[in-house]
Amino acid sequence: MATTSSGGEAAHPTADREIVIFRMIGAPRELVFEAFTRVRHLSRWWGPEGFTTTTRSFEFRVGGSWDFVMHGPDGTDYQEWITWREIVPSERIALLHGESRDDLNAFESVLTFETAGDETRIVMRTVFPTKELRDEAVEKYHAVEGGEQTLSNLAAYVAELTRDDTGRNEAAPKGRDS
Template sequence: MAGVEQEAGADREVVVSRVIDAPRELVFEAFTEVRHLSQWWGPEGFTTTTRAFGFRVGEVWDFVMHGPDGTDYSEWITWTEITPPERIALLHGEHRDDPNAFESVLTFAPDGAATRLVMRTVFPTRELRDEAVEKYHAVEGGRQTLNNLAAYVAEIIRNGAEG
């Protein structure tokens, strides 16, 4: 297609974004501490149990997501880049050395008094991306996760303003 450049890997990618009505330092902080993450991570109806957590490059978040139907999903994230309060890169799979693990980059950009959060995920293959979208509803789940984050930080702001 003349004149049109397609990013490498675009056919393996899922991008979800949301403007969150909170300063980016607060939105970023919601990713840095497990006490925050455990409150909002995951799609609607899911809860999270953390087995191990460290927030430094090379450290991991080992956790179980509990689905509303009672299904448990083992999850494992290692942080590959942390640039406060602008960017987090991670590798996310079901376990360490998962050959189907995918890479995500989250960027936190000021948008007036709010924050534009973009979550760009690249899967190892187009087939794995398609499976995540079709079978696991990755796009809708990503939107719900960011909605949960927005509601969580709004609650922090509300509670802070009251106290």
């Protein structure tokens, strides 16, 4: 796993507004992609350490959205909204992520899923509307650490699925997806 805040790419027009995080995950990319695109999986691993997620609505399709609340370990609730902009099965997801559908400070993320031998390399490239919003996300909300922890949670969850012979069927939680 490696993380960069893209500070050294002066020639790249969005370098001062982006965060790039990647991780190797020991599972086929189809399974990693599924864990990222099905609400029954997302609710089991999404978010930094200590956070839980309650989904209000979820429609994984271009133009669809995921309306959810992240519950912080200190009891703070964070309203979140993701709109799916591009989906290339098992390869790429582009999304817009904010507090609501009309959030003027929403950021764009592109996730790529690449086969690397028996593993999957997932890259999460996030571009904020301004350098100031990126810096605030890094300093106030610990976006780099939170992104690393989220991908670590994904890796641990997928490892759990691959250890289970029936994998995908037994991974669905019982009851609500919170």
